[in-house]
Amino acid sequence: MGKTVLSVENLSTFYKTDKGISRAVENVSFTVEEGEILGLIGESGCGKSTVAQSILRLIEYPGKVVKGKVFLHEKELISASEADLYDIRWSEISVIPQSAMNALNPVHRIGEQIMEAILIHEHVSKKEALDRTKVLLELVGIDRERWKSYPHEFSGGMKQRVAIAMALACYPKMIISDESTTGLDVLTQSQVIALLKDLQRKMNLSIILISHDLPMVTSISDKIAIMYAGKLVEWASTDDILHDARHPYSRALLDATPDLINRDKKIVSIPGTVPNLVNIKSCCRFHTRCPFAFERCKVEEPELKEVKPGHFAACFLEEENHELTYTS
Amino acid sequence: MLKFYVGKFLQYFLVIVLMLTLNFLLPRLMPGNPLVFLAGEDVGFMTSEEKNEILDKHGLNDSIPQQYISYIKNIVTGDFGYSYQQKRSIADLLKERMPWTLLLAGLGLVISTIIGVMFGALSAWRRGSSTDANLLTMFMFLSAMPSFWIGMILVSIFSAQLGLFPVFGAESGWSNLTGMDRFFDILRHLVLPLTTLVLISVTNTFMIMRYSMLNVLGEDYIMMAKAKGVRDRVIKYKHAMRNALLPVATVFMLSLGFMLGGATVIETVFAYPGVGRLMFESVVSRDYPLIQATFLIITFSVVIANLLADILYPFIDPKVGGQREK
Structure with a gap:
């Protein structure tokens, strides 16, 4: 693969709550290369969307990015000035939002909303922007004359397509798709995913695909990063995750996913619940639910380490050479 | 359509x-x-x-x-x-009283809506700041005061003590003023009742605008606009204001209907010759035909205001009124 487009280093985003500091995202590092689809997986509340918002610096009070660096083509975003950010947003990195139903302004025509993004970032005439908007709509399979329509005149799946068209408006190199297919029925979801994959191939886009739907993500991602309770626990190629997962949580997640081909597979749920991230002390955040946890997991935080070329995991079992097998 | x-x-x-x-x-x-x-x-x-x-x-x-x-x-x-x-003929009476009510209640409605919208939006944009807290306290305090009491306080300070404004009426009837002189005379009579009216009704709009703006600011499309690189000013006015104004517009239209009923209490306190005071007089003297006529006028204007709202609403909110064009 080509050069690195986005690199996230030790990103930490905390939220201030009445009870203390919630360590929503801590020490998350990964990179995305040109033309690569990275699937960012995790259950609800694990900090996936916070990572996305932190990359674009959209975190607002009471949240704050407390540490870390985000490089987009060598340009550092966390320390960038607001003015620079306004230029970078959308022209170089765009978002397909969680629930496109609410991400379109209900009182403006969808064409105007797409044009707005173009007109902010490029010195083109209104007519040129409109022409491009029509092309974009056609690209995502919507009649070009529908630019005049208001969001409520579209179905959920079509709104999602509009959101994709909008994300492509300034031909960015990097797109973050934040749970963008959640809430759509499986048929529409697969259409949208196929469209995304198609566009990615044509335009050589890099995509971060945030989702909690493991099978969907494995079907189109080159690499997968798995998050648990605000930490990145494993990051590897899709193949490695599927066949050689090293972190107990990754393994548990795979075991909890039904398999269409191997129908006899027993689905195992993960016992226990996600820990409260407010004032959480130094430990492996999965230790309360991990069948292999030992003393060290309760007092020390495992770092993300390369277990083999291109495969990273944050687990002490790797260091201690424990065999990862189930006793059940 | x-x-x-x-x-x-x-x-x-x-x-x-x-x-x-x-x-x-x-x-x-x-x-x-x-x-x-x-x-x-x-x-x-x-x-x-x-x-x-x-x-x-x-x-x-x-x-x-x-x-x-x-x-x-x-x-x-x-x-x-x-x-x-x-x-007297009731039609004549109404013809005489209606302009004064339209002047007082109409101006009151417009001014209190403008002030309420401005401060409501400001309060929401600075949620949790001292500006927000102070505005909220001030407007709550205003809405808690009875209108006749505010009226009387204003009269005793500005008319009785300072002698700045006249105590009652809509104009100095005996002086036969014309042109600009008459205009300023009417304006001077209008200041105190209008201030009272604005003071008691502004909190309504303020609260609705603040709440509505807070809701809108939490919407995904606001964050999307920010992600698109839209400047804060444009987000506030183009993206947030348009949506936040919808509930205010509804309330404005409804108040428009009740406007002709006049501000009965304020018109009575200031002896302002509007429809509200006429209604008060007719009730006190059991003037049934007049009571009936004033009620009829109020009902009429409520219906007309609702009709107006229905006609205008599709232009404010594209979701209402079906598809305008294909």
């Missing part, structure tokens, strides 16, 4: 017919004889011929359907009957 409007018009026409009928039936369903009311105490000494003459004069010997037709005819031609207490 045309179908939408025709349907709305038919609906409102039906409402007006129902309302007129109810207004016609109410006094006829009330117990007692209209003669007592028309002729006063003398009715006991009248012969049946004299009684008939009076009833004939007022068309009360006709059949109910006939009375209904002439009633509708009168309303359509703007004849609301005769006020026995004020000894």
